[in-house]
Amino acid sequence: MEEIKKILVVEDSQMVMKVIRHVMNQEPTIEAVYAESFAEAKQRYEEEQDDLFAALVDLNLPDAPDGEVVDYMLDLGVPTIVLTGSFDEERREELLNKGIVDYVTKEGRYSYAYAVNMINRLRKNQDIKVLVVEDSTTSRSFICELLRRHLFQVLEAGDGVEAIKVLLQHPEVKLLITDYNMPNMDGFELVQALRGKYDKSDLIIIGLSAEGQGSLSAKFIKNGANDFLPKPFYHEEFHCRVMHNVESLELIEQIKDAANRDHLTKAYNRRYFFEVGEAMYAQAKEKGSPLAAVIIDIDHFKKINDTHGHEVGDLALKQFSDCLTENLGRFLVARAGGEEFFALLPGLDNEKAIAFIDKLREIIASNPVYAGNEAVPITFSAGVSNQLLGNLDEQLNMADGYLYRAKEAGRNLVVGDD
Numbered sequence: 001m002e003e004i005k006k007i008l009v010v011e012d013s014q015m016v017m018k019v020i021r022h023v024m025n026q027e028p029t030i031e032a033v034y035a036e037s038f039a040e041a042k043q044r045y046e047e048e049q050d051d052l053f054a055a056l057v058d059l060n061l062p063d064a065p066d067g068e069v070v071d072y073m074l075d076l077g078v079p080t081i082v083l084t085g086s087f088d089e090e091r092r093e094e095l096l097n098k099g100i101v102d103y104v105t106k107e108g109r110y111s112y113a114y115a116v117n118m119i120n121r122l123r124k125n126q127d128i129k130v131l132v133v134e135d136s137t138t139s140r141s142f143i144c145e146l147l148r149r150h151l152f153q154v155l156e157a158g159d160g161v162e163a164i165k166v167l168l169q170h171p172e173v174k175l176l177i178t179d180y181n182m183p184n185m186d187g188f189e190l191v192q193a194l195r196g197k198y199d200k201s202d203l204i205i206i207g208l209s210a211e212g213q214g215s216l217s218a219k220f221i222k223n224g225a226n227d228f229l230p231k232p233f234y235h236e237e238f239h240c241r242v243m244h245n246v247e248s249l250e251l252i253e254q255i256k257d258a259a260n261r262d263h264l265t266k267a268y269n270r271r272y273f274f275e276v277g278e279a280m281y282a283q284a285k286e287k288g289s290p291l292a293a294v295i296i297d298i299d300h301f302k303k304i305n306d307t308h309g310h311e312v313g314d315l316a317l318k319q320f321s322d323c324l325t326e327n328l329g330r331f332l333v334a335r336a337g338g339e340e341f342f343a344l345l346p347g348l349d350n351e352k353a354i355a356f357i358d359k360l361r362e363i364i365a366s367n368p369v370y371a372g373n374e375a376v377p378i379t380f381s382a383g384v385s386n387q388l389l390g391n392l393d394e395q396l397n398m399a400d401g402y403l404y405r406a407k408e409a410g411r412n413l414v415v416g417d418d
């Protein structure tokens, strides 16, 4: 389950507070702590500081009429979103320069929903790595500061060559922001080099083009960047562009997950298993390297459903699946259907694969599922085949034959080629 993070909301108007509470209550992963005055905000901060990750504060409070609560939060290093009754261009500029995350005018339900969406964004940003590629240290520091303010994990590189090195060390980077004009390898060369390896939906690239170089923007896109941003830009322009691209990537990931993963357990599904597995099979056959195909089937699963109900059955499937995914981490594992799972273990001969799956059998057998306070033991039987006969289907058929023998022999057993 996702960790719940806390946010401090400071607002003196009862009516506004009611709407915010309502919108916040729809967010299961964020818990709000409320304060109605500056004094109360200080108190809440003292109590909750270790769990707080951001604050949403009203600019004008009866005991802090001039935005003192904003300075207080910023001084403590709390990412702060400001709520204000009226839009004031000068004030907005001043606050953004001070280092607030965002500025939201109280204009109705939509603006509170926007603020909560921004809070959610901050929460998710903490897990996203961004690489900033820019040779000018001033400009690089500025961009990095903007990103850090939005809680991204930020990495830096001074040119394209360095960027490629950083990416190799940190393959989990999701967003790359690159300047055009740089020594050794410029922005276009970098984008071209990266697009050979990373798809647009694996790594977002935003190109920056300097003033007076308008045509560079279009060229960035033509070379494979997801987006561009002409310099100089406003804080909000930059953040909106980043947010828009990150949200698109997350949507694509959701679509990929819906296509590739099983709804209940979130493990890969049968379709994905064959898509990736057939390529692994072909590669093993071509290289003559070992590949173990495993079919894992929970024992007497029907009895769990019949005795404890479908909900406990579902819980057992989820726990079982999580345990498989965790222990088979570097291998391909999928829920083939019902209580049956497939796995492919490249690099392991039959003996090693059996030993590996047998260890997993012991782990599962010693981790019961709980139906209330009652421990319900779970065991599985498995068949393991390393015979690369004709295709992956045939290899799985062999493994299925062994699984049948394991069930026949009394279950809670692993059977392989020997």
Ligand SMILES: Nc1nc2c(ncn2[C@@H]2O[C@H](COP(=O)(O)OP(=O)(O)OP(=O)(O)O)[C@@H](O)[C@H]2O)c(=O)[nH]1
Binding pocket: 264, 297, 298, 299, 300, 301, 302, 303, 305, 309, 310, 311, 312, 313, 314, 317, 337, 338, 339, 407, 411
């Ligand atoms: N709760 C729950 N049950 C499921 C799900 N998918 C399949 N099942 C149940 O899994 C059970 C599988 O039963 P069987 O194929 O008879 O196998 P078994 O009881 O595990 O017995 P053996 O495999 O012979 O050890 C059926 O009762 C299905 O209804 C699911 O998503 N959730």
